[in-house]
Amino acid sequence: SIPVIIDTDPGIDDLVMLTVALTHDELDIRLITTVAGNQTQNKVLDNTLRFLSYVGRTDIEVARGAEQPFFKELKTAAQFHGEFGTGHVIFPEPNITASQRNAVEAIRDVLMQADEPINIVTTGPLTNIGAFLLAYPDLKQKIRKITIMGGAALGGNVAPKAEFNVYTDPDAALVVFDSGVPIVMCGLDVTREAYLTEEDLTRIRQIGTDLSKKMYQMLKFYQQAADITPFHEPFFDMVVRLHDLCAIAYVVNPKIFQGAFYYVTVERKPGLTEGTTVVDYIDSLDKEPNAFVLYSVNREELVDMLIRAIYKVG
Ligand code: BDR
Ligand code: CA
Numbered sequence: 001s002i003p004v005i006i007d008t009d010p011g012i013d014d015l016v017m018l019t020v021a022l023t024h025d026e027l028d029i030r031l032i033t034t035v036a037g038n039q040t041q042n043k044v045l046d047n048t049l050r051f052l053s054y055v056g057r058t059d060i061e062v063a064r065g066a067e068q069p070f071f072k073e074l075k076t077a078a079q080f081h082g083e084f085g086t087g088h089v090i091f092p093e094p095n096i097t098a099s100q101r102n103a104v105e106a107i108r109d110v111l112m113q114a115d116e117p118i119n120i121v122t123t124g125p126l127t128n129i130g131a132f133l134l135a136y137p138d139l140k141q142k143i144r145k146i147t148i149m150g151g152a153a154l155g156g157n158v159a160p161k162a163e164f165n166v167y168t169d170p171d172a173a174l175v176v177f178d179s180g181v182p183i184v185m186c187g188l189d190v191t192r193e194a195y196l197t198e199e200d201l202t203r204i205r206q207i208g209t210d211l212s213k214k215m216y217q218m219l220k221f222y223q224q225a226a227d228i229t230p231f232h233e234p235f236f237d238m239v240v241r242l243h244d245l246c247a248i249a250y251v252v253n254p255k256i257f258q259g260a261f262y263y264v265t266v267e268r269k270p271g272l273t274e275g276t277t278v279v280d281y282i283d284s285l286d287k288e289p290n291a292f293v294l295y296s297v298n299r300e301e302l303v304d305m306l307i308r309a310i311y312k313v314g
Contacts, residue, residue, distance in 0.1 A: 001028040002119060005107060009037030009124030010047040012081050012222045017123055017244035020305055022057045023312040026252055030110045033065045033103035037124035037168055038077045039085035041067040047085050049094035055313050058096045065103030066127035069169035077164060080225045087221030089214045103128045108136050117144035119251055123244035125165050130172030133179045143181050149247040151187035151277030153293060163188050166266060167275030174266040183291040185264060186247045190294035196240040200303050211313045249302055258296040261289035
């Protein structure tokens with residue numbers, strides 16, 4: 001099995017990612033940490049605890065992470081994920097509480113106890129992971145790789161060139177990209193292909209379980225809020241993009257993705273390009289590659305993975 005720590009900010013597509021992660025036989029989830037991003041820390045933590053209780057994975061430790069980015073002011077993505085982070089869907093009260101340890105301490109303890117290197121998967125701003133790497137640089141060798149949903153080699157979704165998770169905390173993102181830990185960048189370039197069609201949405205609804213209905217409702221909310229741009233959408237009516245799902249899918253089934261190694265750094269300066277991941281795809285800086293940048297995925301496999309996971313929850 002594949003040992004992982006998941007850092008997330010649910011968030012509608014984060015819950016899609018968690019649906020697959022929490023039901024996957026090959027994943028050994030050692031810890032989930034939450035980070036302020038799509039919504040405030042209180043809300044994303046609450047959503048995580050509720051969702052874990054809902055699918056019956058109360059065995060997993062959930063640790064509370066950052067409230068705010070390193071230096072910037074948090075700007076949530078409420079317009080895409082709703083006032084509570086889950087569209088109009090509210091999951092039942094949780095029957096678990098958060099860990100006594102905060103995210104950075106919990107990551108430290110999990111890595112220290114591990115007898116093999118652990119994967120980290122992030123689907124929110126990089127505040128927790130950046131803080132961890134600054135606090136415990138010696139534990140880097142216990143991390144196998146960090147698979148990041150974030151960044152964009154080409155166009156952004158929150159500024160012309162910047163993607164939401166990196167833009168929200170570019171200072172933390174730079175720490176992560178510069179850390180020397182192997183990085184997989186699962187950015188907008190690949191998630192552009194990770195869309196659901198109207199037909200896929202119907203397939204999800206027709207599964208007929210409580211989760212399938214809730215998932216359908218959330219995805220409809222998310223679809224209606226989405227910005228339609230021909231740069232990101234293969235077709236104008238297909239605007240449900242499962243960004244975060246790609247990151248966990250890569251960890252369990254990298255064969256369905258294509259990517260290449262590049263040097264990637266982050267622009268932190270305020271201005272037009274703030275929060276941009278600068279991908280040196282023409283090797284003009286003559287730097288050692290630090291990231292495997294994904295650019296293509298087999299969409300059908302991704303959708304099937306989600307459908308199977310929804311069935312599994314039952
Ligand atoms: C990312 O931004 C968030 O709103 C999504 O959950 C995803 O992690 C996409 O840019
Ligand atoms: Ca997210």
